[in-house]
Amino acid sequence: DAKTTQPTSMDCAEGRAANLPCNHSTISGNEYVYWYRQIHSQGPQYIIHGLKNNETNEMASLIITEDRKSSTLILPHATLRDTAVYYCIVRGYDTGTASKLTFGTGTRLQVTL
Amino acid sequence: ETGVTQTPRHLVMGMTNKKSLKCEQHLGHNAMYWYKQSAKKPLELMFVYNFKEQTENNSVPSRFSPECPNSSHLFLHLHTLQPEDSALYLCASSQQLAPAYEQYFGPGTRLTVT
Numbered sequence: 001d002a003k004t005t006q007p008t009s010m011d012c013a014e015g016r017a018a019n020l021p022c023n024h025s026t027i028s029g030n031e032y033v034y035w036y037r038q039i040h041s042q043g044p045q046y047i048i049h050g051l052k053n054n055e056t057n058e059m060a061s062l063i064i065t066e067d068r069k070s071s072t073l074i075l076p077h078a079t080l081r082d083t084a085v086y087y088c089i090v091r092g093y094d095t096g097t098a099s100k101l102t103f104g105t106g107t108r109l110q111v112t113l
Numbered sequence: 114e115t116g117v118t119q120t121p122r123h124l125v126m127g128m129t130n131k132k133s134l135k136c137e138q139h140l141g142h143n144a145m146y147w148y149k150q151s152a153k154k155p156l157e158l159m160f161v162y163n164f165k166e167q168t169e170n171n172s173v174p175s176r177f178s179p180e181c182p183n184s185s186h187l188f189l190h191l192h193t194l195q196p197e198d199s200a201l202y203l204c205a206s207s208q209q210l211a212p213a214y215e216q217y218f219g220p221g222t223r224l225t226v227t
Contacts, residue, residue, distance in 0.1 A: 032212050043117075043203050043218035044156070051213075091212045099146065099169055099210050103156045 004088045009108040012082075018075040020107050022088030025069040031092030033064060034101065035073045037084040037109075044087070044103070047073065078111045085109075116140045117219035119204050125225045126194065134189040134222045136204030142217075144210045145187040147179060148203040150221070156203065162187060163210050194226045 005023040012018040024033065034049040048055055048062045050071075055062045061074040075082055087106040117138045126132050138145065147159040161169035162181040176198075178190040187204055201223050205216040 043221045046215045046217055049215055099161045100158050
């Protein structure tokens with residue numbers, strides 16, 4: 001799977017949009033971009049994923065650049081409960097196993113009042 | 114979320130004990146997974162089951178023994194564990210194995226081996 005690069009930490013004021021960037025410059029054409037988050041000592045929570053097009057669901061929006069080398073997760077109105085570690089993961093068939101979600105170190109998002 | 118449940122949520126066991134972790138998914142998924150998350154380390158995939166058949170074992174020691182009696186239930190049988198096996202054990206499920214299908218995680222079992 002392609003490697004991803006994320007900032008170690010970010011802050012966001014409550015009620016504002018949180019924009020979390022991710023670089024995945026070595027992504028291949030059949031690899032998906034996934035976002036999960038994990039609140040301390042809980043199971044990771046699926047947020048959103050996409051292949052080429054931008055995606056939106058009730059939790060967030062995913063913006064993927066045209067060359068697919070980077071993406072941004074947008075939480076439109078951050079709340080204190082969005083404080084968590086956010087993981088950007090590239091997932092595909094290339095490594096011989098389609099099952100693996102390879103979690104890196106992620107971005108620690110702190111939402112403040 | 115209650116789509117994937119795990120019991121117990123916390124477990125303390127001695128190195129000579131035998132215990133089992135249980136996972137149940139209520140999502141109608143066909144694939145189930147066991148992950149291990151040790152302190153300050155990334156998640157490690159342990160086992161993968163697809164339609165009750167094991168498809169992956171990522172070099173997990175034999176003291177961990179998975180069982181998948183049907184597509185909704187997954188067990189992890191533990192015996193003669195070591196203190197370094199203390200970790201958060203997470204179960205996940207997905208509709209299919211393919212990368213297009215997201216995995217949903219349970220809350221995890223916090224295991225402490227004494």
